[in-house]
Amino acid sequence: MDAINLLPAILIGGPPHSGKSVLAYSLSQVLRARKIAHYLLRAAPDGEGDWSQVMEGDKVHAIRFKGEWTAEWVRIVCRDLAARVMPLLVDIGGKPTADQMTIFDQCTGAILLTPNDEEAARWRERVALRGLPIIADLRSTLEGESKLQPSASGELRGTLSGLERGQGIIGSAVLDALVERLASIFAFSEAELARIHTAAAAPADARVVRFDDMLRRMYPNDGLPRFRPGDLDAILADVPAHEPIAAYGRIPAWVATALGARRDLRWQFDARLGWVRTPRFTMSSFVTRPASAAGLAFHLAQTARDRVQLNVSKTEYYLDYGAMNGLHVPYVSAKMHVTVNGPETPGGGLPLWVFAALGHVYRNCASVWARQAHER
Structure with missing residues (x-):
């Protein structure tokens, strides 16, 4: 039953x-x-x-x-x-x-x-x-x-x-x-649900980082606070550098990408799916597994001598997490700075575990940054 x-x-x-x-x-x-x-x-x-x-x-x-x-x-x-x-x-x-x-x-x-x-x-x-x-x-x-x-x-x-x-x-x-x-x-407060999600249900192999608490510490007088790009150094300083982490709370795409690239972001709490492990993508000059199979498509363009822009679009509205692991993405040289643009499509763009996976796969590039359509 x-x-x-x-x-x-x-x-x-x-x-x-x-x-x-x-x-x-x-x-x-x-x-x-x-x-x-x-x-x-x-x-x-x-x-x-x-x-x-x-x-x-x-x-x-x-x-x-x-x-x-x-x-x-x-x-x-x-x-x-x-x-x-x-x-x-x-x-x-x-x-x-x-x-x-x-x-x-x-x-x-x-x-x-x-x-x-x-x-x-x-x-x-x-x-x-x-x-x-x-x-x-x-x-x-x-x-x-x-x-x-x-x-x-x-x-x-x-x-x-x-x-x-x-x-x-x-x-x-x-x-x-x-x-x-x-x-x-909706009888549960944010604090009550957070205690449930980060206690018994939390991953055992990573330290839970409460980004909702971090945000309130940074902006204690803001009723509806949001992280700003200038906060990145402070965010990273507050996140363990040498152990796996599990991210809980709302974060923008650029934070998820930075954590994927510069920290061991092993888990994220997805409000639709619960705790999910960050997928692992693979760079490939010849994409042997079409991205469209996972509902994503990629277009890579060089915008300067040492800069490329990766535009990510959806071929399916509702992305299936189960199809993401092992996805092949465009190869980028380590000397390049990468900007990832999320799709101008509905529902707030891409799940943050996609940005974290992109940050991880491009972690050895000169830099990697990302943004959703509504963050531009």
Whole structure:
């Protein structure tokens, strides 16, 4: 008998262009600021992600990645939902088919965002068929006032106005009420989950480095702190140089790459997969194993006498960690400085274990640096 995962997974459902991705992004930002542990899982290959909320609109449309729903995609999403290691917000597609409804079965509740009563009824029926309780049933409008509505059912009801990409809805009474509801469901604090992840579940062959704690020490007065490139020397000074480490907490791509190149970054905590061992890539002038088999493609270009740029793109939206080990990547001479550019694709770009693996494989080059699209 399969074990039951007691961590919540809250589906955000509604038709296309109803503002689901804006709502999901806004919820995640407020929850992060309140240190409520969660992960936002983009469960549809439709090209939306945090990057689409922080980039200019014309560029978003130019780079939007339209993946395809496949049986393998649905299988992997369901697998990762079932094995979740954090409370989840699940941003799902606007037109789920019967096969895709199996994703609903891995969720524990639903937030509905629809433009009218007809769509609301359609989505209420979908979640009812899978036995999901409705946490909030909200209407989406481009104009007008956001407001809460009385409800005797226990569901949160109201109208959200102005859900436009890049605008966010911070400060809305409806959003605040929804965050409070989620806070009561996502019962674990960041500190509590971190203790679980870094104690009994942590790798035994490496020292756990808590980058969330490091960040708070460096920026104690910042409500939503982020590492800055100028922090790299201080970060490396705070990380053991002569023993394997296991990285826990949010870090940017350039930190993961530097740790892969200049420290023994053996493990990383992935909010989707839990603890994963950093894959090992191999440099090759003749790529005998196509990168596309793992969902990645590489383009190497020389930008100066001693500098090259490696552009990494996705051929699959949802990368399979199990296909990564032993991947062949372009050969680069040790005298060259390497800049790795993550893909201008959805979902925040590449998993950090890819950047760590690239840092490790190019560790003997003159230098190696990396950045996601939204970090440029």
